[in-house]
Amino acid sequence: MSGGTTREHWDDPVASGARVLADGVDTTHRGILYLDGISVSFDGFKALNNLSLLVDVGELRCVIGPNGAGKTTMMDVVTGKTRPDAGSAFFGQTIDLTRLSEPEIADAGVGRKFQKPTVFEQHTVFENLELAMKTDKRVGPTLRARLDGEARDRIAGTMDVIRLLPEAARPAGMLSHGQKQWLEIGMLLMQEPQLLLLDEPVAGMTDEETLRSAELFVSLAGKYTLIVVEHDMDFVARIAKKVTVLHEGAVLAEGSMDSVQQNEQVIEVFLGR
Numbered sequence: 001m002s003g004g005t006t007r008e009h010w011d012d013p014v015a016s017g018a019r020v021l022a023d024g025v026d027t028t029h030r031g032i033l034y035l036d037g038i039s040v041s042f043d044g045f046k047a048l049n050n051l052s053l054l055v056d057v058g059e060l061r062c063v064i065g066p067n068g069a070g071k072t073t074m075m076d077v078v079t080g081k082t083r084p085d086a087g088s089a090f091f092g093q094t095i096d097l098t099r100l101s102e103p104e105i106a107d108a109g110v111g112r113k114f115q116k117p118t119v120f121e122q123h124t125v126f127e128n129l130e131l132a133m134k135t136d137k138r139v140g141p142t143l144r145a146r147l148d149g150e151a152r153d154r155i156a157g158t159m160d161v162i163r164l165l166p167e168a169a170r171p172a173g174m175l176s177h178g179q180k181q182w183l184e185i186g187m188l189l190m191q192e193p194q195l196l197l198l199d200e201p202v203a204g205m206t207d208e209e210t211l212r213s214a215e216l217f218v219s220l221a222g223k224y225t226l227i228v229v230e231h232d233m234d235f236v237a238r239i240a241k242k243v244t245v246l247h248e249g250a251v252l253a254e255g256s257m258d259s260v261q262q263n264e265q266v267i268e269v270f271l272g273r
Helices: 071-079 102-108 125-132 139-144 149-161 177-189 207-220 233-239 257-261 264-271
Strands: 020-022 025-027 033-042 045-055 060-064 086-091 110-113 195-199 225-229 242-247 250-255
Touching: 033 071, 045 071, 045 086, 045 250, 060 071, 060 207, 060 233, 071 086, 071 102, 071 110, 071 195, 071 225, 102 110, 110 177, 125 149, 125 177, 149 177, 149 207, 177 195, 177 207, 207 225, 207 233, 242 257, 242 264, 250 257, 250 264, 257 264
Parallel strands: 060 225, 060 242, 110 195, 195 225
Antiparallel strands: 020 025, 033 045, 033 086, 242 250
């Protein structure tokens, strides 16, 4: 892919078998997210060190690792917050993430949820989802906008998915911590993403909220691709079919939760057993 970025590059990020020209090199890959040889340094510290990662369409991938392993920096690269010093980052076959701004990447279908929920606390659950809907956000169209039946159905459907339909008229500030987390995930879903990056989504939740979150994420997998960065190993074991372990900015191990738990290197540097 050369030159500037146009909308035509974003039409089918998960098309298979495409060949893309990036900086004069012919590249072919599969999957919805493809990182190859990504390196990032901050003042001499190598946050990512030749990191390569492939995530398939519809997958629920968990990423674990000790503090400083590179998990947040990896998500920063995918969302355009941080530019890599070296390597390639593709969303689908044709979208070179290193050439797009953060808003362009979000518009292309990559959504990110940070650890602390950010919702409009004075607005109701319904209004939060309405505000998050993927529409023309310019002042004129926004002032003239009126919700039609289809839009209301979408909002209701999303509230049902995140299990907040009974709370539709409740101000977001009155929700529990876990409910706020679900609402923010619902707000991401209203943006019609294909890839969701979730940073420690169950931190601070009760056991019941954590269980419901696990059920939610499993239900979203397939329709969406999810990358979950989490420190709660019980939660990871509950939801993950495939786990990637990062250490010192690179992939240390990858596979099922059982296989990485038995990996001697993982035990030594991360699990501490």
